[in-house]
Amino acid sequence: MTAVRLFLLSTCCISLGHANTPEWQYTIQPGDTLWSIARTHLSSLAHAPLVQRLNGIRNPYALKPASTLRIPLPLMRQHRSSATVSDLIGEAKVDGLPIQPGQQLSLSAGQTIRTGANSSVKLLLEEGSLVSIGPNARFVVKEATHFPTTGASTTWLSVESGSIDNSVIKNPLMPNRHTIQTPSAITAVRGTGFRVNVADADRSATEVVEGEVAVSAEQGQQAIKAGFGSVTQRGQAPGGSVPLPPAPDLSPLPALQAFSPAILQWTAADGVNGYQVNLMRSQPQRRMVDDRLQNNARWYPSLENGHYELTVRSQLPSGLQGYPARHRFIVHAHPAPPLVLAPRDGTRLRARQLNFHFSGDENSRYRVQLFRDANSTEPTLSWDLSLADATRTLPEGGNWVWRVARLDPQGQPGPYSQPYTVQSDAGLWRASHHKGTQFSARPYPLPGAHYQLTLTLLGRDSPTAVYDSAHPRWQEDTRLYSGRYKVSVKVSTPDGYQATELEDVLQID
Known part of the structure; x- marks a missing residue:
């Protein structure tokens, strides 16, 4: 496997038995002594002389405020990090055992975490950073260390497939070191937001939404700032810094979907060859419906009634994906309104009696709403009826507008039909006499x-x-x-x- 590394821009290394030993650069405060610092942050006071020699300190009781003290991380107080499952959709496992919502995981080297299809999990790390893992992901914990005296952590995750969104909080006392390794790249950052997507074993994409990271590989290095991304191919230098596409405009999508499949269409953007879409149902049962790459700016998923959240990212031909757009909507598409035979639209009645004829069986029930005109928003009358009881009388003559919905087993109406007009008291000579069936x-x-x-x-x-x-x-x-x-x-x-x-x-x- 090609070794590809992305290091913190401020990482400094010392020789402490091994080359490239990571260290913390502590800013000395007024009143600090080497021994007070050692008692607070070192795992043993016996390490204090090593820190003294490393920093060339003559008097351990006379430290210069605002100067920097280099402390090797292996000498610091530390324990194995933990993570809380803050959110779980579908199925996720750690070492083959199911993960439960709210569960606290003790992270250790060698652990394998997987997510299933249409599944995702969010891990809230001990120091407050958030890792969001998408569907069909597999990664191995390489390192998970927490430094309790500073509140910082060092986390290294090796991602073999799938995508991971990372929100790494900034720790002013000691930077959090968060590393994502893929088959073609390793990212190590502090206090930033970025996303890593493993498309295949030979390619991975890094997208930065906050802060800055530096992508380095065997063949070179590339700095990536917020709003840009880079694609790394195995064995090659990291790709150039490319602007991320903006979030798609989902504002034209309606807040209510009365049809199934739902009609999800947005404006296609120039230079984009696809859209990563993710659909979550939030009510009545929370679950991920689908996560897929669409090659055009439309999607027609078949959905049950409920509340949903759609997330869409534009994807460039290189595979980089941009900022997400989100749209919440309600599906109210079932049961569909019946086929209408009578009264026909525009029917003129001899009197005021309406005879309704709809598709359905003896168990079907309907709700008919009656409006005085097409501009009315509140019905004048509302009738619940069945096929065996489908005759109603208008309260008065004139022009009326009506529509019908089928009732579900709980007696709630589904979406309504389009409006139909009817005119009553038209007189015998003006009454409608239709031939055939419509x-x-x-x-x-x-x-x-x-x-x-x-x-x-x-x-x-x-x-x-x-x-x-x-x-x-x-x-x-x-x-x-x-x-x-x-x-x-x-x-x-x-x-x-x-x-x-x-x-x-x-x-x-």
């Missing part, structure tokens, strides 16, 4: 949407009728056979959206 479903807010209605008489293998249209309204001018039909409404678009809006039954008399 079917109506709700339209989708998608350009180029195509709708297909299939009717299959129950007991038959082949469809009785198939209707295709650019609008979700179909007309059958000939009389259909009486009986019960299986109904299917499918929606598709040229860019790949595919939905089964409805699978239901329909009684035709």
Whole structure:
């Protein structure tokens, strides 16, 4: 394996039995003596003479304030670091044993931590830094040491696959040393935020969002500042510092998704060849839905009702990913509204009696909302009805607008249909006399949407009728056979959206 290292810009090394022994540079305070410092920070007072010789101190009781005292880390008080599982989505294991939310892990060299598909885990390290591990990740703990007198830690993680986001807090007394090793790079930083993604065994990407890191490899070194990233290939010098793409604009996405698959579309950015999307469901059961790379600025996931959070990062052709954009939304797509046969949109009534005819069976229940006009936001009336009790009377004549939703088993309405208009007290000579049968479903807010209605008489293998249209309204001018039909409404678009809006039954008399 090619040795590729990224060191702290301020790391100083001394000879203490071994070359490159790490050390802490302590700023001497007024009143400090070598012995008071040793009692506080060294694991043994017996180490004080070594520190004295290393720093060329003549009088251990007369230290110059504001000067620097070099203390080798192996001489300091220390213990094995711990980490708290602050967040867990899906499945994660340490040495093959399941990790539990809130669990405290004692980190030790050689431990292996894995996450499953659509899983993630956040580890809050003892000194306060946060490590967020994405799906399908595998890493090994190389070192985990905590220095209790300073509150700092030295952590070294070897990542074999997956991505890790790191938020390393700044410790003014002693820098935290946080190192991420991959098959092609090693990053070691302090007080910064960065992300490491292992695409394959020969390549890794480092993206810096705060502070600065220096990526060094066998063939060279590259400093990376916040807002930039670098890709390192095995056996090569680190790639040049490249500006990270900005966060995608997700503001046009609606806060309520009434369709499933959900319609998640955003504006494509120049110079971007894909988007890393992550979808979390926050309610009613918290879990990760998916984490994937999309090659275009749209995604159509099939979702249950609930609360969700979408995170999107733009990806450059090099594999570097930019700043994340987040969008929270609610899915309220089930149960879908029924197929509507009557009353047709624009129907003129002889009197004030409405006879509703929807798809569904004897267990189906519906909620019809009645509005005085199309601009009304609050319904004038609301009726709960079934197919056996589907006749209602308008409170007065004139023009009305209505819409329908199907009720779920708990009696809650799903999304409503589009609005339909009806005119009552139109007079006999103006009443509507429709021929044939008209079917109506709700339209989708998608350009180029195509709708297909299939009717299959129950007991038959082949469809009785198939209707295709650019609008979700179909007309059958000939009389259909009486009986019960299986109904299917499918929606598709040229860019790949595919939905089964409805699978239901329909009684035709």
